[in-house]
Amino acid sequence: MRKQTLLVPVDFSEASKHAVKYAIILARKWNAKIIFVHGHAIGYTEYEGQIDTSMTYPPPGSLLSDQEISRRSLNYFLDAFPQLATVEHKDIVSAGLAVDVICSTAESEYVDLIIMGTTGASKLKAFFFGTNSEKVSRKAPCPVLVLPENLKSYEIETVCLALDTTEVENNVNWDLLVQLLKGFEAKLGIIHISENGDAAFKEREILAHYRNMLNGIKHSIHVFYDENPDQGISEFMEKNPIDLLVLLYREHGFFERLLHQGTRQNILYKTDIPLLILK
Helix, strand or coil: CCCCEEEEECCCCHHHHHHHHHHHHHHHHHCCEEEEEEEECCCEEECCCCCCCCCCCCCCCCEEEHHHHHHHHHHHHHCCCHHHHHCCEEEEEEECCHHHHHHHHHHHCCCCEEEEEECCCCHHHHHHCCCHHHHHHHHCCCCEEEEECCCCCCCCCEEEEEEECCCCCCCCCCHHHHHHHHHHCCEEEEEEEEHHHCCCCCHHHHHHHCHHHHCCCCEEEEEEECCCHHHHHHHHHHHCCCCEEEEECCCCCHHHHHHCCCHHHHHHHHCCCCEEEEC
């Protein structure tokens, strides 16, 4: 049986530290391996001297490639996690834009899940550029777990799967979500948001559709009508504290994104809980 692979992009931020810790927890639960990846620009930088006496660098004034500097920085960053000694892992340092490096590595290494942090983005920046995590969630060939910078807990007790009227019939592979739920012994709340009073959402139909996935999992179904899915999800989360929000990825055309940011984008930019984007 193929061993599962987790990919953790590292940019040396506080959010990256959360991603590493989360990946270690999942790797232990699933007996998975971890790949740490860092993308860098191409060039040479004159090294001016040591920043930390515990790090080994060449004499000041030496020219190092960005590849060498990035690899040394990544090794130093990962040395802060002694728990990695008990987990199979490797690191990849590659030249290129971070999003491209992450997604190409995920494809070539047959990654099952990308775990990455996000620092969010201002409304203006998000509109024109998006965060790296948002871009990865669109381009990656596998599910993406996004962790907020202010993450407070690595435990998962309650998971919320939010769906709207277009997502009852889908081709998503639920195995990863089921594995996560069982690994943490978490309960699942499914929210069906029916826009414009669409009567197609009946609890028995939802239960029938997801019967196989829900087998052996503690769950509840919540169906309500709301013309604004973002608001509906937010209101539910305020009344029902959760540890992980799960959304299904849906491709939006450029003009649709231009006129109205999708639920995934809006929540990703302002979330303070982990967000799992299934594909």
